[in-house]
Amino acid sequence: xxxxxxxxxxxxxxxxxxxxxxxxxxxxxxxxxxxxxxxxxxxxxxxxxxxxxxxxxxxxxxxxxxxxxxxxxxxxxxxxxxxxxxxxxxxxxxxxxxxxxxxxxxxxxxxxxxxxxxxxxxxxxxxxxxxxxxxxxxxxxxxxxxxxxxxxxxxxxxxxxxxxxxxxxxxxxxxxxxxxxxxxxxxxxxxxxxxxxxxxxxxxxxxxxxxxxxxxxxxxxxxxxxxxxxxxxxxxxxxxxxxxxxxxxxxxxxxxxxxxxxxxxxxxxxxxxxxxxxxxxxxxxxxxxxxxxxxxxxxxxxxxxxxxxxxxxxxxxxxxxxxxxxxxxxxxxxxxxxxxxxxxxxxxxxxxxxxxxxxxxxxxxxxxxxxxxxxxxxxxxxxxxxxxxxxxxxxxxxxxxxxxxxxxxxxxxxxxxxx
Ligand code: GLY
Numbered sequence: 001x002x003x004x005x006x007x008x009x010x011x012x013x014x015x016x017x018x019x020x021x022x023x024x025x026x027x028x029x030x031x032x033x034x035x036x037x038x039x040x041x042x043x044x045x046x047x048x049x050x051x052x053x054x055x056x057x058x059x060x061x062x063x064x065x066x067x068x069x070x071x072x073x074x075x076x077x078x079x080x081x082x083x084x085x086x087x088x089x090x091x092x093x094x095x096x097x098x099x100x101x102x103x104x105x106x107x108x109x110x111x112x113x114x115x116x117x118x119x120x121x122x123x124x125x126x127x128x129x130x131x132x133x134x135x136x137x138x139x140x141x142x143x144x145x146x147x148x149x150x151x152x153x154x155x156x157x158x159x160x161x162x163x164x165x166x167x168x169x170x171x172x173x174x175x176x177x178x179x180x181x182x183x184x185x186x187x188x189x190x191x192x193x194x195x196x197x198x199x200x201x202x203x204x205x206x207x208x209x210x211x212x213x214x215x216x217x218x219x220x221x222x223x224x225x226x227x228x229x230x231x232x233x234x235x236x237x238x239x240x241x242x243x244x245x246x247x248x249x250x251x252x253x254x255x256x257x258x259x260x261x262x263x264x265x266x267x268x269x270x271x272x273x274x275x276x277x278x279x280x281x282x283x284x285x286x287x288x289x290x291x292x293x294x295x296x297x298x299x300x301x302x303x304x305x306x307x308x309x310x311x312x313x314x315x316x317x318x319x320x321x322x323x324x325x326x327x328x329x330x331x332x333x334x335x336x337x338x339x340x341x342x343x344x345x346x347x348x349x350x351x352x353x354x355x356x357x358x359x360x361x362x363x364x365x366x367x368x369x370x371x372x373x374x375x376x377x378x379x380x381x382x383x384x385x386x387x388x389x390x391x392x393x394x395x396x397x398x399x400x401x402x403x404x405x406x407x408x409x410x411x412x413x414x415x416x417x418x419x
Pocket of ligand 1: 209223224282285286287288289
């Protein structure tokens with residue numbers, strides 16, 4: 001039987017996890033990552049913003065499916081570009097990807113279809129937004145409408161913080177800027193991520209990301225300092241509410257709007273007093289959630305993706321490993337602000353064979369692996385309990401070293417109060 005060939009778009013830990021998962025059934029020679037990184041086998045330097053270049057690569061290498069990791073390519077219309085061509089692309093089209101790429105589009109969609117979410121107002125100028133802030137007590141979230149690589153969301157506790165956020169947006173985008181001011185819900189965050197073919201959503205296990213840099217959820221927001229899965233204290237009752245108040249109305253909306261949505265759908269949830277609220281959609285897998293979700297998935301990823309693309313997701317039963325997975329992210333000192341790159345990563349050969357290493361900001365140079373980004377390495381371990389998974393992951397993290405390396409010491413230790 002002819003094996004399928006997949007090209008994954010992206011270069012981080014999420015893409016390493018995707019490639020690793022595909023390679024289990026397709027083998028590494030049939031799994032290409034564009035552009036990939038220093039630790040993903042079969043990585044290729046391709047300009048992924050240039051869809052014609054991606055197409056040429058795929059035709060030359062007989063790739064039959066593209067799996068898109070990050071949001072940029074989806075928002076730029078990679079699915080639309082390949083529409084009607086011989087290469088299948090897993091992901092929502094440009095219009096559907098607006099659920100992530102436009103916060104205003106997403107909020108209007110949530111409102112229209114009765115998805116539980118925080119109250120909000122839409123603004124088109126900084127001046128109008130400032131007037132509203134003056135009338136509010138200060139507990140609010142300001143969201144730039146477009147994609148901003150994690151830098152467009154400001155969680156504010158005071159009017160001063162809110163004004164500072166608006167000044168930053170004005171410097172970046174000018175006085176006329178589309179944004180949302182949302183009521184702040186202070187609760188516990190959950191990431192719920194699923195596959196969809198536009199008719200059915202099949203969920204992976206729950207996961208919890210740790211977005212802030214420092215222990216105790218202090219310091220600036222980052223792309224994610226660690227994650228674990230599943231979250232054992234989510235009750236069946238809460239899960240039922242998530243289905244009824246968020247997932248089912250979302251699916252109804254996708255269907256009613258006739259969206260061409262065949263890909264991942266990510267529900268970024270906040271739970272307060274056992275009530276779930278949708279903070280955001282992402283049109284892709286989460287990072288670092290993917291690094292703990294895919295090792296737990298027993299199914300063949302190609303088969304699921306193919307079922308989504310041919311409207312047959314209903315026929316797939318997702319199955320999961322018993323136990324827990326924990327991911328500790330090793331980052332460059334100074335991240336998420338300025339940091340140096342190019343330091344050799346020591347100790348990778350000491351890692352236990354049962355530990356999974358997913359590279360993020362790394363590069364191979366003269367047979368050495370060197371740092372090449374803010375988030376550098378993900379250390380993923382499995383345990384019968386969450387504590388066992390965490391203990392192993394921290395033990396392994398301490399074997400690795402590079403200049404200015406930093407990681408959080410309290411991943412998985414958060415006490416969720418509102419489930
Ligand atoms: N873990 C958050 C995200 O992927 O956006």
